[in-house]
Amino acid sequence: MSERTRIVKRVFILGMDGAGNWNEEASTPNMDRIIKQAGVMTQHAQTELPTISAECWGAMLHGVTPDRHGVNNDIAAATPFPQDSPYPSFFRVAREADAAMKLASFTAWAPINFGLVEDGLDIYKASASDAELTRLATQYLRDIDDIDIFYFAIDLPDAAGHRYGYSTAEHVQSIGAADEMFGQVLDAIEAREWLDDSLILFVTDHGGGGAVATGHGSGHPMDQTIFWGCAGPGVNRSARLEGLTFKDTAAVVAAALGLPIPAAWDARLPEDLFMREAIV
Numbered sequence: 001m002s003e004r005t006r007i008v009k010r011v012f013i014l015g016m017d018g019a020g021n022w023n024e025e026a027s028t029p030n031m032d033r034i035i036k037q038a039g040v041m042t043q044h045a046q047t048e049l050p051t052i053s054a055e056c057w058g059a060m061l062h063g064v065t066p067d068r069h070g071v072n073n074d075i076a077a078a079t080p081f082p083q084d085s086p087y088p089s090f091f092r093v094a095r096e097a098d099a100a101m102k103l104a105s106f107t108a109w110a111p112i113n114f115g116l117v118e119d120g121l122d123i124y125k126a127s128a129s130d131a132e133l134t135r136l137a138t139q140y141l142r143d144i145d146d147i148d149i150f151y152f153a154i155d156l157p158d159a160a161g162h163r164y165g166y167s168t169a170e171h172v173q174s175i176g177a178a179d180e181m182f183g184q185v186l187d188a189i190e191a192r193e194w195l196d197d198s199l200i201l202f203v204t205d206h207g208g209g210g211a212v213a214t215g216h217g218s219g220h221p222m223d224q225t226i227f228w229g230c231a232g233p234g235v236n237r238s239a240r241l242e243g244l245t246f247k248d249t250a251a252v253v254a255a256a257l258g259l260p261i262p263a264a265w266d267a268r269l270p271e272d273l274f275m276r277e278a279i280v
Contacts (some may be wrong), residue, residue, distance in 0.1 A: 006258040007234045007274055010198040013151045013253065014185060015060075016178040017053060017109065018158025018206020018216065021227045022167055026085035031202050031229060039200070039231025040273075042241040047206045049214050051223040053109060056205035056246055057153070058116050061089040063250030063265030071102035076115030083118050086264050090253045094149055095121045097259050101148040106137045108155040117151075130154040134181045141188040148257065152185055154178055157204070166209030166222065199256045202229035203249060232256075236275045244270055 021043040035041045048059040048066050053252045054076040055066035062069045064087045071081065081089070103123040110127035117123060126136050137152050160174035172241065182202070189195055204227060210220020217223065228244055230252065235259050251267035254260065257276070261267065 006272065007256045008197055008232055010147055010194060010196060011149050011201065011253050011256050012189060013149075013153075013201045013203060013249070014182050015057075015151070015153035015203045016157050016175065016182075017153065017155045017205055018058075018161045018166070018208055019175050019178065019204035019227065020166065020222065021225050022207070023175050023204075023227050026172045026179065028176060030179050030186055034186065034195075034200055034231045035202070035229050037231065038233070038237070039229055039235055040237050040241065041202070041227060042228035042244060043225075043227050045223050045226050045228035045244045045246065046240065047204075047226050047246040049219055049224070051206040051208075051218065053158070053205055053276045054111060054116065057112055059207050059245075059247040060203065060205070061091070061112075061116050061251045062087045063090070063157040063247055063262065063267035065247065065266055068252050068266070071115060073111065076111035079115055081116055081118050083120055085118075088262060089116070089118060090250045090259070091123055091149060091151075092118050092121055093254055093259050093262060094257065095123075098148075102144065102146060103187040104140065104144075104147060105151045106140070107151070107153045108131050108133050109153070109202075110213050112153060130156050130178075130181060134184050138184050138188040141185070141192065149253065154181055155179075158208070161208045161216070162214050165213040166207060166216070170176065196202075197233060198231065199232035199235070199252075201249065202227070202231075203246070205246065230273065234274045239270055239273045241270055241273075 054073045113125045132275040164170035208216035212221035251269040
């Protein structure tokens with residue numbers, strides 16, 4: 001492949017399911033610290049419709065709206081994502097650009113790894129309960145020589161929302177607990193001295209409670225409005241993130257690593273997100 005212009009050496013996508021933008025009400029010292037050091041965050045990003053996990057995580061991974069990637073929860077649980085889809089995930093874009101890139105996906109909800117992240121691309125995959133997934137992810141980061149794309153998605157806030165209701169005290173507390181798991185992953189990243197030349201993304205796929213107190217899927221602002229944060233070298237801390245959608249995450253991952261942004265993607269890079277073209 002031709003020489004890429006990379007902004008960072010690595011991208012870490014740390015995701016929690018079903019948190020909406022209630023991180024503002026939760027205790028999230030780990031996300032807050034990283035954003036304060038070198039990042040920008042919006043509480044007004046919009047996820048995709050319908051506001052359901054497979055549709056939304058699929059949009060983030062594949063850079064297109066759910067009607068284009070065509071996966072819902074049932075399909076993701078039963079059918080591997082086609083390797084020849086015209087809408088590649090950012091993992092496939094990375095692999096096709098560079099056979100040597102190290103790629104890893106750790107997800108609490110197994111259908112993400114089965115039905116949204118393509119097989120056959122030499123991606124290290126693990127699925128487990130939140131606590132065990134965190135242990136596996138931190139061990140992996142301690143052991144691996146290096147990494148290019150690392151995706152980590154836990155389920156705790158969505159589980160609390162379905163049980164207690166979104167925006168309830170229990171739901172907000174679960175976001176704080178998810179942040180503690182993020183903190184363990186961030187500690188592993190910092191122990192490897194990777195923080196200063198990596199991009200860290202903090203994301204969530206949807207909120208909830210708009211149409212049904214313990215559900216999601218609608219276009220109600222409580223379901224569709226999400227937080228989105230980005231931190232690392234070259235990030236413009238004054239970036240205007242108005243209009244950012246969850247699928248745009250794919251373009252941010254690609255641009256940060258100097259990868260081509262597929263013409264078939266709907267994802268667009270926020271024009272002033274990065275201040276300089278390359279550091280590596």
